Amino acid sequence: MTYQEKKSIVSLISAILIFVSYSLYLYPQHPEGGLGSTETFRYWGSFVLILTVVSIVAHILISIIFNIVFRITTKEKEPKFADELDKLIDLKANRNSFFVFIIGFLLAMGSLVFYQPSQVMFMILIISGFLSDVTGSITKLYHYRRGV
Template identity: 40%
Template sequence: MSYREKENIINILSGLLITLIYGWVVLQRHLEGTIDLTTDYKTWGSVFLIFILVSIVARIIIYIIFHIINAIATREQRIPAEDERDKLIKLKATRNSHYIFSSGFVMSVMALAFGMPVYMIFIAFIIVGLISEIVDNGSQIYYYRKGV
């Protein structure tokens, strides 16, 4: 398995892990009554901003750990430089990811129009964001294996 494939698998797993843990923590705080996610939309803003920060910090830590383990296991110190094929694969994967996110966004807005509570759209954004990220990294793995 190439470095890029391993990197994408780590991205999928870390995305799932961070979202699930953060989602569980936020849900617990909501159930305890510390925050109210059904009517207070200002809290949703904070939840999203903190999620972005937590996600960045956690990913940096996970990426450093992955690089150290990979360097020990493969004895390859340097990260392979990105070439034209890597860039093309990334572009196609980003396109697929945007298709998913756009579809999810439209479906969320449609659900809102059909009477779904507003807070559900925020939950839908998190789920769609996670799915689109999985599609992005999954597409990259697919293109690396099957060709582009």
Template identity: 85%
Template sequence: MTYQEKKSIVSLISVILIFGFFCLYMYPQHPEGGLQSTETFRYWGSFVLVLTLVSIVAHIVISIIFNIIFRITTREKEPAFADELDKFIELKAHRNSFFVFILGFLFAMGSLVIYQPSQAMFMILIASGFLSDVTGSITKLYHYRKGI
């Protein structure tokens, strides 16, 4: 298995674990008030902001740990450059990831148009962010395994 495949697998697993544990952490803090209360908006706003920060920090830490473990176990350095294939696969992964997020964004805005509670919009946005990250990792793994 190549470095890029291993990195994609670690990224996929870390995305799922970070999101899952964060949701389990935040679920008990959900306010009991009405659907349109300011506490509900505060909860969802903090959910998105804290999830973004936690996700960025966790991905950086996991990437560093992955590179250390990779170097210790294989005695190889991380590839210092990305060739044309790596860049092309990265572009495909970004395209698919952005497509999933934009689709989720449109569904979230559509939920407001059809008079769904604002909580539905936040849940759809958060889920589409998660699914877009998973889609990007799976796309990379698929193309490194099967080729372009």
């Protein structure tokens, strides 16, 4: 298994673990107020902002730990360059990831058009962000395994 495949697997697993653990941690703190209360908007806003920061920091730490463990176990260095294949795979993964997020964004806005509670919009946005991250990692893994 190549470095890029291992990194994609670690990225996929870490994205799932970060999202699930953070959601399970913060879900019990959901406010009991009405659907349009200020506290509900505050909860969802802080949920998104804190999840973004926690996810970025956790991905950076996991990447550093992965590189250290990879170097210790294989005695190889991380590749310092990206060839055309790596760049093409990154572009395809970003395209698929953005596509999933845009579909989720449109669904979230559509939920407001159909008079759904604002909580539905926030949940769709959060889930589409998570799915876009997972889609990017799966796309990279797929293309490194099967080719472009």
